[in-house]
Amino acid sequence: MKKQLLLTCIFILSSMQLYSQNRVSALNLMIKAEYDFAVQTGEVGIRDGFLKFIDDSAVVFNPVPVNGKDYYTAAKPSKAYLSWYPEFARTSKSGDLGVTSGPWYYKKNKEDLDTLACGTFCSIWKQSAAGIWKFVVDIGTDNAKPVKPIPGVKYKNDEIKSSKDNPKIDGKFNLEYLIGLEKELAMKAGEVGLSTAYKNIIAAESRIQKDGEFPLKSKTEISSYLSGIEGQVEIIPVNGGASKSEDFGYTYGALKIKSSKNELKEYYYLHVWQYENGQFKLLVEVLKNKEAK
Numbered sequence: 027m028k029k030q031l032l033l034t035c036i037f038i039l040s041s042m043q044l045y046s047q048n049r050v051s052a053l054n055l056m057i058k059a060e061y062d063f064a065v066q067t068g069e070v071g072i073r074d075g076f077l078k079f080i081d082d083s084a085v086v087f088n089p090v091p092v093n094g095k096d097y098y099t100a101a102k103p104s105k106a107y108l109s110w111y112p113e114f115a116r117t118s119k120s121g122d123l124g125v126t127s128g129p130w131y132y133k134k135n136k137e138d139l140d141t142l143a144c145g146t147f148c149s150i151w152k153q154s155a156a157g158i159w160k161f162v163v164d165i166g167t168d169n170a171k172p173v174k175p176i177p178g179v180k181y182k183n184d185e186i187k188s189s190k191d192n193p194k195i196d197g198k199f200n201l202e203y204l205i206g207l208e209k210e211l212a213m214k215a216g217e218v219g220l221s222t223a224y225k226n227i228i229a230a231e232s233r234i235q236k237d238g239e240f241p242l243k244s245k246t247e248i249s250s251y252l253s254g255i256e257g258q259v260e261i262i263p264v265n266g267g268a269s270k271s272e273d274f275g276y277t278y279g280a281l282k283i284k285s286s287k288n289e290l291k292e293y294y295y296l297h298v299w300q301y302e303n304g305q306f307k308l309l310v311e312v313l314k315n316k317e318a319k
Contacts, residue, residue, distance in 0.1 A: 052121025054181045056151050059159035060112045060126045073101045081160040107136040111178045118269030124151045125298050148312045167237045199272035208261045215259045221252045229307035237315040257285040273301040292316040
């Protein structure tokens with residue numbers, strides 16, 4: 027009996043270690059895919075670069091969410107130069123779904139010294155059964171040019187620490203479940219206020235990204251921002267996706283915030299949800315103005 031118990035414990039520990047190693051490997055491959063995507067786009071142009079790394083079902087925001095494959099297939103070749111790199115990256119425990127984010131810069135052409143526009147991108151990546159990473163969502167927001175260089179994300183070599191407890195969803199983690207999280211957020215906002223509702227689901231690594239503003243990357247920045255928002259939120263999910271490990275997923279759609287002064291702000295949004303310490307937390311929120319171009 028003791029021998030059987032010991033063998034069981036060894037098997038569990040070995041499986042956990044392998045799981046962590048696989049996750050590190052998947053994270054590094056996704057990061058590499060993002061860097062490769064940027065480099066090759068710089069070489070072959072925006073249209074052809076995006077078409078090489080885009081999933082057939084991918085959605086891009088312009089600002090309305092549209093099928094990305096159709097959008098870039100119909101685009102004309104351009105000398106415009108778009109550069110970017112990831113400074114944030116996370117994956118699910120199963121290593122099949124992940125998110126990257128970082129600064130982007132747009133110039134008239136590669137040789138031009140003047141940056142015409144810049145901002146922050148956020149992409150959702152999905153790994154195929156063959157192990158190939160392609161992006162399924164790409165959304166960008168505008169902001170001023172950063173005063174200091176933003177460090178790019180580095181590859182990980184050590185074990186990725188995960189939440190000790192896993193969500194007990196029993197195979198029901200899907201789009202419907204994710205939409206339920208969005209409905210719960212809107213409902214809580216109506217009960218306890220928008221600021222409090224958000225504060226309850228902010229994770230240690232949460233990020234909030236809005237048009238016209240630098241991304242909020244720390245709890246201090248996010249708390250300060252949340253203390254100034256009020257009103258009711260309406261979230262209208264359109265689609266999304268979930269990881270096999272049932273700990274990581276995303277939704278996108280329309281989001282409206284109506285202040286106590288009856289002022290209405292409308293956005294297209296992307297939410298990334300991650301399971302942490304017994305509940306799903308909002309890892310990333312991207313808000314793109316509906317009237318943005």
